[in-house]
Amino acid sequence: MAAVCRMLRLAAARYPCRPGVFRQFSAGPSFQYILVERKGQSQNVGFIQLNRPKALNALCDGLMTEINRALDSFEADPQIGAIVITGSEKAFAAGADIKEMQNRTFQECYGGSFLAHWNRVSTVRKPVIAAVNGYALGGGCELAMMCDIIYAGEKAQFGQPEILLGTIPGAGGTQRLTRAVGKSLAMEMVLTGDRINAQEAKEAGLVSRVYPVDKVVDEAITCGEKIAQNSKLIVSMAKEAVNGAFELSLSEGNRLEKRLFHSTFATDDRKEGMTAFVEKRKTNFNDH
Structure with missing residues (x-):
């Protein structure tokens, strides 16, 4: 050293x-x-x-x-x-x-x-x-x-x-x-x-x-x-949720995760991801 x-x-x-x-x-x-x-x-x-x-x-x-x-x-x-x-x-x-x-x-x-x-x-x-x-x-x-x-x-x-x-x-x-x-x-x-x-x-x-x-x-x-390759919008939500684990208590972190999870249902990319899975095709995310 x-x-x-x-x-x-x-x-x-x-x-x-x-x-x-x-x-x-x-x-x-x-x-x-x-x-x-x-x-x-x-x-x-x-x-x-x-x-x-x-x-x-x-x-x-x-x-x-x-x-x-x-x-x-x-x-x-x-x-x-x-x-x-x-x-x-x-x-x-x-x-x-x-x-x-x-x-x-x-x-x-x-x-x-x-x-x-x-x-x-x-x-x-x-x-x-x-x-x-x-x-x-x-x-x-x-x-x-x-x-x-x-x-x-x-x-x-x-x-x-x-x-x-x-x-x-x-x-x-x-x-x-x-x-x-x-x-x-x-x-x-x-x-x-x-x-x-x-x-x-x-x-x-x-x-x-x-x-x-x-x-x-x-x-x-x-x-x-x-x-x-993933939705940039959803990726940022996932990153925020993981970072929350270092800042919050377990109960507060779980609440943050749930809010962000629910928020994904307001996005086009969540709908596209699940639809593509059901239809067995490649996803086409548009970051919305």
Whole structure:
């Protein structure tokens, strides 16, 4: 872990979050720190790749702002049914940009609600899949946990090492990690800064599947394509219901589920889905 921290410090010093080469995708917005495309045979999966490789994809404010812009574009695109976020084979994101945070004061952080807009990934209505290779540490682990599904490459490593820098997770790490893996393991990881590997993360419930390094991104896109074949309207309702399980009591969650279930009966897609099943034909959802 000390070695990773040293790499992050060196990367932050040599490659600060500053203007660089702009990238563009067909919807229009231009980006400095991410690559954005449409993926899948039907071009219905939004794809965001963190692109600060020399800084191990350290998360700076500019990068997170660009992720939010890309998410907003995909959210508004009626063709997109799911979104994949990934990094490189070496690092999904090895943490937040420490140099950017180093000299901030309490007044600046509290008064400016520092990191508040980093939460956008968790509020997107469309499903978001993290394809994680290499380091997912600190803010990188938090970013992955904001996604709805996490696929991991065999060499992925997850951790919250903020304690080694004299601080604590600030983008949901203590909350989402505890919900995912339980109090004991989360407490151990947060208090020691120790990492877990991909298989340990799967066994603990942090990730759903583990794939070879060169397959994980393709598998995440395939998952996105499967989701995108369904009604986008009904998918968003299902996502809301599952997320409710982490926010509500069992009785309140069941009430939410029932209300959303009843709501599907006001949609054309519910009628189409059941009619197609009875008629033994393929569905033709129109997202209404």
